[in-house]
Amino acid sequence: MIPAWLRGFQAGRLTSRPVGVLGVALVVGALTIALGAVPVGGGTGHAARNAGAVALTFDDGLNGDYTLGVARALEARGAAGTFFVVGHTLAEQPEVARALVAHGHLLANHSSDHEKPSALDPLYRKLADGQAQFAATVGQCPRFYRAPHGVYTALSWLAVGRAGVQVVNWDVEVRDWDATDPKELAQRVLAKVEPGSIVLLHDGRDGKPGRDRTVLVQAMPLILDGLQARGLRAVRLDELLGTPGTLERCP
Ligand SMILES: [Zn+2]
Known part of the structure; x- marks a missing residue:
């Protein structure tokens, strides 16, 4: 018997639950790796230049x-x-x-x-x-x-x-x-x-x-x-x- 989610997939519907969960997991994983690897600038580098x-x-x-x-x-x-x-x-x-x-x-x-x-x-x-x-x-x-x-x-x-x-x-x-x-x-x-x-x-x-x-x-x-x-x-x-x-x- 063909599982329900696969029947949905065969019918061209991409919203069946296992496929959707897998897709979300892949997107979250990719974003995590991207955001975790890209250096981002910012922060305080010096104070006012008139400081003594x-x-x-x-x-x-x-x-x-x-x-x-x-x-x-x-x-x-x-x-x-x-x-x-x-x-x-x-x-x-x-x-x-x-x-x-x-x-x-x-x-x-x-x-x-x-x-x-x-x-x-x-x-x-x-x-x-x-x-x-x-x-x-x-x-x-x-x-x-x-x-x-x-x-x-x-x-x-x-x-x-x-x-x-x-x-x-x-x-x-x-x-x-x-x-x-x-x-x-x-x-x-x-x-x-x-x-x-x-x-x-x-x-x-x-x-x-x-x-x-x-x-x-x-x-x-x-x-x-x-x-x-x-x-x-x-x-x-x-x-x-x-x-x-x-x-x-x-x-
Ligand atoms: Zn250091």
Whole structure:
């Protein structure tokens, strides 16, 4: 006996239920893959150009003594930084996260791991997973978010909206991870920085512990002195942008 849906198909009607369900599933699947794979731009790249300050931001930690070395260099000159932390490092180095907060630095979300958004994770749970890791470690959730590798998709933007976070990117990027000379690294930053700039630096690499960031730590005083010579203070992102740096409550 020919099933009812096949009879419908044979008769040229495309609305029989199994065919319709299959069609919808195929369309949803294709859209998910498309939306999950296409990079989408946006986010804050700098503050007003008449600002007397810049924000130095540090991605890819926590990274132990390198993260703390960057923080100490900032503190020695009365400055503060914003650390875009890879979530899984919070459980591994909670004392580093708490030291940053205690010394007046700002923590921000750099996802729970350092992978690009995957079409196989259309809800992009890694942002919310990261927030949960901040809540568990320091009792608060960051307001600022920056995607690993700076890659956003239509679906990860939906996750940004659900999480109530603000995407903050950068306008100064100097490939600091391949620098071998602190003085030359400082010159790279100072050649590009402008009032209101958001500077991307890396106190870690991909959230992997122990990556050597000595050159950055040694460049920090030179960068800060150069900024000061131009009348620019290094402040946290919340101060530069005039918005709170943490959410009122964790979602
Ligand atoms: Zn990163």
